[in-house]
Amino acid sequence: MREDRHFVGEMAAKFERSLYGASRGQLRLALLQDTVARELPLSAEPLLDAGGGLGQMAEWAARRGHAVTLVEPAQEMLLRARERLAGLDVRCLQGDLQSLERLAPGPWPRIFCHAVLEWLAKPRAGLEALSAQLAPGGWMSLMVFNRDALRFSNVIKGNLERVLEDRLAGDGRRTRLTPISPLGHDEVIDWLDALGLEVHGVTGIRVFHDYLRSRYPSEEELVLLRRLEFAYCRAEPYWRLGRYLHYSVHRPA
Template structure:
């Protein structure tokens, strides 16, 4: 999934362009480090002290040239205006965060203000229009019926969290001057794989990634993906 997101983001920019990236809710810093290794300058914003400590430890093991390209800050997505000037970044990532924010519109507006003109706001959200699919495929018929009209779900950590709908987020992005440029489905075929499932062998892994990538770009498959990747561009 991570490689899929990176490729979808990079497709907007010339090969080799070095980007200023803000990763909001960066977690353990996996994507931030990967982007720094690719030559980009990355600022990670994380409110969980334990996650931030894990990120700092991972960063400490990197070569000096990569460490110099990464800045880690304790804070959350509602505090971007405290830490940064408007227009400071070419790309703002907000992946797997909106499901934990009850009223995300104010945060999204703040993230859009951080973008330079032509900058990309990358959102990874749970697809509310496909919430019935996971319980249905697992044979949980009661859960599937309950999920058809739901905007919340219980995640794999056992937490009750939000999901988002494509139409609603499209309207939100237009309203914050970062209208939708492209969107993709993520985890079309692999959502039911248990946590910790090892990846298949090299040949099968490449075929799996190719199938996921194609489904994520193709109707009607992308509309039933577990997650949606939305890319808004600052006007």
């Protein structure tokens, strides 16, 4: 039986180094912050950052006036987040999505959950736990790892048998950063609809970057690529191949 994957030990260091120490992480963060600011009504509401990782989005929200509660299961990630967030109005708690009702009970007017569900053995149950904490009239910023993008990138890399056999998910071993439960757009929409939640916007996060021939684009290429990413992240058909899919989710009052 599969278990949830938390970024413990070397995973935390690898995540910080290989994601946010590279152009893909910097671009992900820029696109995510722009999308949240564009699509979610944000003033100074209390905000829950579920699975908040290293604390980048908690820091961004706190500097915009939110009192943030960050919940993160991995101790190494939480220690790094606390260092980043020192002096800000952020409360850091150790726990997973299943413990939200006990650690950080709602209802919350605003929730962030970014790149978390795909690391759960039962992602739908994780989404249900989030939904239970979202207040009537509240908004959730939800980002998931896109299974279709994973399929496409494996074809580009020549992993044809793996794609034909649908062996796309990570196995949860070693320090690989391939999620154990990548998600498809249609299933996410179905789950949200079943929970009575409305989707007010979908954005592809990194719709071009991960398919470049060059793994390490030059600074000049990154400037042009950033313009392309922002121009096409919500345009058909490109958003559908974003490495991540972002959903602006609303619970009707």
